[in-house]
Amino acid sequence: MYYRIKHSLDLKIVGQSSQIQDAELPMGWDNNPKFIEHIEFKKVDFEPLTSTGILHKKAKLTDLISTVPAGFTRKLLISPALKVLFEEFDKGFFQYFKCNIRSKEVAYEYWIVNPVVSVFENVDFLQSNVSTRKPKPEGGGTYLEPVKVNTLGEFNTYLTAQGRDSWRTSIDHVYFKTETTDDVFALANVEGGVGYYVSERFKTAVEQQGFTGIEFAPSTLNMVEWLHNERKKHYN
Structure with a gap:
């Protein structure tokens, strides 16, 4: 735990x-x-x-x-x-x-x-939830969009692709490897x-x-x- x-x-x-x-x-x-x-x-x-x-x-x-x-x-x-x-x-x-x-x-x-x-090496990405915060198309706020990543490599690749906006991506309900x-x-x-x-x-x-x-x-x-x-x- x-x-x-x-x-x-x-x-x-x-x-x-x-x-x-x-x-x-x-x-x-x-x-x-x-x-x-x-x-x-x-x-x-x-x-x-x-x-x-x-x-x-x-x-x-x-x-x-x-x-x-x-x-x-x-x-x-x-x-x-x-x-x-x-x-x-x-x-x-x-x-x-x-x-x-x-x-x-x-x-x-x-x-x-x-x-x-x-x-990040300790995180179990298969069980944890990853999402990124995006502006609403109609304006007036943001929403969380789920991101499907299963491994640390996929997570790092996604963060790199976000560039300066990588801070918008977060791990929620964090599970760690046994x-x-x-x-x-x-x-x-x-x-x-x-x-x-x-x-x-x-x-x-x-x-x-x-x-x-x-x-x-x-x-x-x-x-x-x-x-x-x-x-x-x-x-x-």
């Missing part, structure tokens, strides 16, 4: 969602290729520029923190303790970059989890853009060690199915 990492929605735990709604950005961030916002699915040999997250006055510090501002987009923001667990299970799929979170003028050390590779042994990895081209997936072993370790701010949704459920049906069986 594999799960997608979700931020906790329990206000008793997080206080406010999103917990970080503002940030201090480094000078020249928008045009600087070394700003963390411009780095994704590639390994770098330098320390990126990072934002300083400002904790909302109603929010609580948790081991996984939900964020909005530039500098944290499509990435995970985790505590030093949770980073130790990630590194224990990680097979080299991520880089970790230090940043600061500020609350009431006190700075706290946190870490940005940056994926260096999208591990021989998958990776405990924590990321995927691009899923609902929401980037997803972070973990094994039962990783989930159990998180729960046993009492890490906060983190929930786990079965990878085979989409967002609507998780939020409106399954989530309430496991979390407040």
Whole structure:
């Protein structure tokens, strides 16, 4: 069983969602290729520029923190303790970059989890659903068109053919191959853009060690199915 990492929605735990709604950005961030916002699915040999997250006055510090501002987009923001667990299970799929979170003028050390590779090799394309978002011919919105792909090769070929519009294609109801042994990895081209997936072993370790701010949704459920049906069986 594999799960997608979700931020906790329990206000008793997080206080406010999103917990970080503002940030201090480094000078020249928008045009600087070394700003963390411009780095994704590639390994770098330098320390990126990072934002300083400002904790909302109603929010609580948790081991996984939900964020909005530039500098944290499509990435995970985790505590030093949770980073130790990630590194224990990680097979080299991520880089970790230090940043600061500020609350009431006190700075706290946190870490940005940056994926260096999208591990599509783990996906069972025969069971998963792939679709692409297209504009309606009559205008006024978009619709999802199913895409029939059975293998990773066919999926990559389709993405290549889409060119700059490849971001419109996503894997839904994600199933993984039975021989998958990776405990924590990321995927691009899923609902929401980037997803972070973990094994039962990783989930159990998180729960046993009492890490906060983190929930786990079965990878085979989409967002609507998780939020409106399954989530309430496991979390407040």
